[in-house]
Amino acid sequence: MSAEFESRDEEQKRVDEVVGEIDKQAADLAGELGQKKTDIVEFRKNFWEEVSLNFEDAGTYASLKQQTEILSENERTYQLSQKKLHTLTRLKQSPYFGRIDFRDGDARQPEVIYLGIASLLAANGLDFLVYDWRAPVSNLYYDYSPGPARYDTPSGVIEGDMTLKRQYVIRNGRIESMFDASLTIGDELLQEVLGQQANSQMRSIVATIQKEQNLIIRDVTSQLLIVQGAAGSGKTSAALQRAAYLLYRFREHLRADQIVLFSPNHMFNSYVATVLPELGEDNMAQTTFQEYLAHRIGSLFQLEDPFQQMEYILSGMSESDYAQRIEGIQWKASKEFMLFLEHYVDYLGHEGMLFQDIIFRDEILLSAQTIEDQFYTYASSLRLPNRLGLLSEWLLKELKKQAIQEREKPWVEDEMELLDREEYNWAYQELQKQERLADPAFSDSRSERDILAARIVDVHFRPLQQDIQQFAYVDIPGIYLQLFASLENLPIFNEGLGLPQHWQAICKHTVGPLDQAKLLYEDATPFLYLTECIEGFQTNNTIRHVFIDEAQDFSTFQFMFIKRLFPRSRMTVLGDWNQRIFIHDQASEDTELLQSLYGDDNTQSVRLTRSYRSTQPIIEFTRASIPGGQTIEAFDRQGNKPTVKQVRSTDGLIAQVLSSILELQNKGHRTIAIICKTANESIEAHRALQAKLPIRLVEKETAAFAAGIIVIPAYLAKGIEFDAVVIYDASQHKYGQESERKLFYTACTRAMHDLHVCLNGDFNPFLSDVPPHLYHLIQ
Numbered sequence: 001m002s003a004e005f006e007s008r009d010e011e012q013k014r015v016d017e018v019v020g021e022i023d024k025q026a027a028d029l030a031g032e033l034g035q036k037k038t039d040i041v042e043f044r045k046n047f048w049e050e051v052s053l054n055f056e057d058a059g060t061y062a063s064l065k066q067q068t069e070i071l072s073e074n075e076r077t078y079q080l081s082q083k084k085l086h087t088l089t090r091l092k093q094s095p096y097f098g099r100i101d102f103r104d105g106d107a108r109q110p111e112v113i114y115l116g117i118a119s120l121l122a123a124n125g126l127d128f129l130v131y132d133w134r135a136p137v138s139n140l141y142y143d144y145s146p147g148p149a150r151y152d153t154p155s156g157v158i159e160g161d162m163t164l165k166r167q168y169v170i171r172n173g174r175i176e177s178m179f180d181a182s183l184t185i186g187d188e189l190l191q192e193v194l195g196q197q198a199n200s201q202m203r204s205i206v207a208t209i210q211k212e213q214n215l216i217i218r219d220v221t222s223q224l225l226i227v228q229g230a231a232g233s234g235k236t237s238a239a240l241q242r243a244a245y246l247l248y249r250f251r252e253h254l255r256a257d258q259i260v261l262f263s264p265n266h267m268f269n270s271y272v273a274t275v276l277p278e279l280g281e282d283n284m285a286q287t288t289f290q291e292y293l294a295h296r297i298g299s300l301f302q303l304e305d306p307f308q309q310m311e312y313i314l315s316g317m318s319e320s321d322y323a324q325r326i327e328g329i330q331w332k333a334s335k336e337f338m339l340f341l342e343h344y345v346d347y348l349g350h351e352g353m354l355f356q357d358i359i360f361r362d363e364i365l366l367s368a369q370t371i372e373d374q375f376y377t378y379a380s381s382l383r384l385p386n387r388l389g390l391l392s393e394w395l396l397k398e399l400k401k402q403a404i405q406e407r408e409k410p411w412v413e414d415e416m417e418l419l420d421r422e423e424y425n426w427a428y429q430e431l432q433k434q435e436r437l438a439d440p441a442f443s444d445s446r447s448e449r450d451i452l453a454a455r456i457v458d459v460h461f462r463p464l465q466q467d468i469q470q471f472a473y474v475d476i477p478g479i480y481l482q483l484f485a486s487l488e489n490l491p492i493f494n495e496g497l498g499l500p501q502h503w504q505a506i507c508k509h510t511v512g513p514l515d516q517a518k519l520l521y522e523d524a525t526p527f528l529y530l531t532e533c534i535e536g537f538q539t540n541n542t543i544r545h546v547f548i549d550e551a552q553d554f555s556t557f558q559f560m561f562i563k564r565l566f567p568r569s570r571m572t573v574l575g576d577w578n579q580r581i582f583i584h585d586q587a588s589e590d591t592e593l594l595q596s597l598y599g600d601d602n603t604q605s606v607r608l609t610r611s612y613r614s615t616q617p618i619i620e621f622t623r624a625s626i627p628g629g630q631t632i633e634a635f636d637r638q639g640n641k642p643t644v645k646q647v648r649s650t651d652g653l654i655a656q657v658l659s660s661i662l663e664l665q666n667k668g669h670r671t672i673a674i675i676c677k678t679a680n681e682s683i684e685a686h687r688a689l690q691a692k693l694p695i696r697l698v699e700k701e702t703a704a705f706a707a708g709i710i711v712i713p714a715y716l717a718k719g720i721e722f723d724a725v726v727i728y729d730a731s732q733h734k735y736g737q738e739s740e741r742k743l744f745y746t747a748c749t750r751a752m753h754d755l756h757v758c759l760n761g762d763f764n765p766f767l768s769d770v771p772p773h774l775y776h777l778i779q
């Protein structure tokens with residue numbers, strides 16, 4: 001028997017022993033769980049019986065709280081044990097993926113350390129059979145090759161010598177392969193993992209985290225961590241492992257619901273939703289920025305979403321005022337516009353605030369003018385939200401006065417007649433309580449009437465009170481509109497600030513939709529910012545970590561806003577500025593402004609240049625289509641060169657797309673995406689292809705994607721990957737503008753194993769940039 005097999009047998013023997021221990025612990029735990037469950041059911045039953053039997057007994061109240069606490073503690077430990085059992089079940093399949101032998105300091109024998117997705121203690125409760133991949137010692141595995149190595153622990157740095165680093169693929173308790181890694185995490189395992197088929201859910205990468213990714217995952221010092229990386233370099237993967245790491249490292253203080261991930265769309269959300277649970281952690285809160293905007297201002301307007309804006313950008317070029325709207329989008333995304341709004345807020349401190357009449361039953365109770373006059377009586381040194389607080393108090397008092405007058409109105413009399421006996425009884429009892437029956441100044445019937453009238457008016461005035469408390473009487477849409485409607489009348493805040501070139505046209509673009517209660521996407525964040533400046537910031541103090549994925553599509557304005565929204569949070573921002581498909585301000589073209597948000601001392605920047613998603617030929621092809629693409633390194637995974645199919649008719653195009661799909665299916669690919677430029681083109685392509693093949697259309701509302709053939713607009717495919725990609729029409733006619741280069745690059749980089757680029761007409765300029773030896777041309 002060779003040494004390799006000898007060691008492999010020994011290794012399998014150890015796996016068997018560990019699996020045996022897992023089985024034992026799982027059986028014990030299952031027994032305990034069964035007992036705990038019976039206890040909880042029994043406890044609940046007795047608890048409710050006791051509550052209902054002795055309800056009148058004062059002692060019951062005292063014990064009620066105590067019993068509830070015991071019950072919830074029991075339920076909590078039950079859930080913890082259940083979670084542990086799940087972890088054991090997952091460990092049983094693959095108890096570990098790595099081993100390091102590490103001799104620390106002067107120790108004679110190296111300690112053998114096995115790494116898995118969770119820790120496992122031996123029966124003695126002291127020895128670790130498996131270490132969690134996030135434990136301090138596990139860092140050695142990711143950061144070092146055999147030789148001198150060191151790692152940090154809470155009690156200091158441990159230095160020593162790594163004598164062995166080994167990787168395993170263990171499935172169903174059997175070692176399928178095993179490699180000794182000399183350098184970083186061995187390429188063999190990565191080759192195997194990356195060669196697998198795409199999944200409709202993202203996988204965890206704990207077994208093969210690369211050194212530069214580990215840096216991102218384990219960073220705990222920076223306030224802002226900026227990760228810039230090529231398409232497929234593992235930004236999203238690193239972000240998810242980072243969340244899992246933080247939850248482990250700070251398990252005493254940090255809960256999953258204190259981490260929030262802003263992702264590009266719902267489908268992406270569902271794509272990444274399984275990674276944390278797979279690692280045994282609860283999922284973090286996931287949302288999209290649009291969802292947040294809709295939650296805050298969706299009831300006031302019909303909100304345009306980023307995809308509608310995107311469709312306009314991609315398809316509206318022929319419209320006469322296209323350039324003006326683009327200028328507006330860019331300006332409203334900038335820091336300058338934020339400053340502009342802040343000057344406007346200062347101006348509002350002196351004049352210009354707009355209010356709405358407070359109306360009840362078609363009558364003005366308090367006019368907008370009265371409210372405005374009162375508002376400007378408060379000291380101008382007070383911030384607007386504080387003055388509004390005072391104003392609301394004043395309005396509530398005024399409303400009370402109005403309520404007293406209202407009681408005498410005929411409509412109250414009418415309602416009173418409709419009241420039933422119970423209401424009168426209640427009024428009578430109320431009177432007794434107030435001991436007013438004894439007051440000879442009141443006749444009984446009159447007092448009863450007063451009480452009932454007061455009650456009727458109170459009920460009707462309650463919504464008004466709530467509106468006042470929520471500042472609904474401040475006409476924020478009007479205030480925003482005023483900014484664009486009559487700048488010449490509002491000169492003060494304009495001083496020293498330049499206006500965009502097409503200011504008048506931008507005003508027109510803003511006011512038009514607002515007049516119809518529609519808010520364009522570029523106006524949504526500024527509108528919310530203005531609202532917050534006036535009414536006070538609704539900050540979220542519970543969130544501790546904000547992750548922003550696909551950050552290249554956030555504007556300067558949005559970053560500054562998010563920072564303000566989560567004042568107690570650290571930020572991890574991940575993006576690839578080569579995939580910037582939305583139009584924003586110039587400043588957010590790169591990360592310079594982002595860097596300045598928290599200051600250099602609090603910011604860490606990491607660049608990932610190696611791309612893992614696609615085969616080497618695909619990466620060589622895609623990187624040639626973008627400036628600076630040569631800095632992207634391909635991971636050495638071989639495959640076919642991309643195929644470019646050029647035709648000169650729509651029928652020819654459809655025939656070529658179909659033949660590509662069939663060829664890719666025959667190769668065994670399970671997820672094949674036909675990527676189009678826009679939603680409209682996707683609908684057309686779907687219509688043309690669906691008669692021939694079972695094919696699904698992905699739209700912005702699509703919540704999850706499954707294996708199969710899909711048609712999808714490029715901007716929705718952002719962040720996701722497929723076994724094979726067919727670009728539907730890469731002609732000059734479709735991708736003719738320089739601004740569409742990044743969209744084309746984003747679409748092509750979604751492919752893991754095969755890429756076919758079809759086109760009806762001439763090559764687009766970016767395709768022309770790719771040297772012909774990097775693809776097969778079919779004409």
Ligand SMILES: Nc1ncnc2c1ncn2[C@@H]1O[C@H](COP(=O)(O)OP(=O)(O)OP(=O)(O)O)[C@@H](O)[C@H]1O
Nearest residue numbers: 205208209210231232233234235236237612613719
């Ligand atoms: N260390 C790794 N081990 C195994 N697979 C990896 C590793 N890093 C990345 N991958 C794989 O590479 C692919 C791309 O990763 P991911 O989606 O995280 O990249 P990204 O940088 O976010 O890409 P994009 O910018 O295109 O959205 C995924 O399939 C992921 O599992």
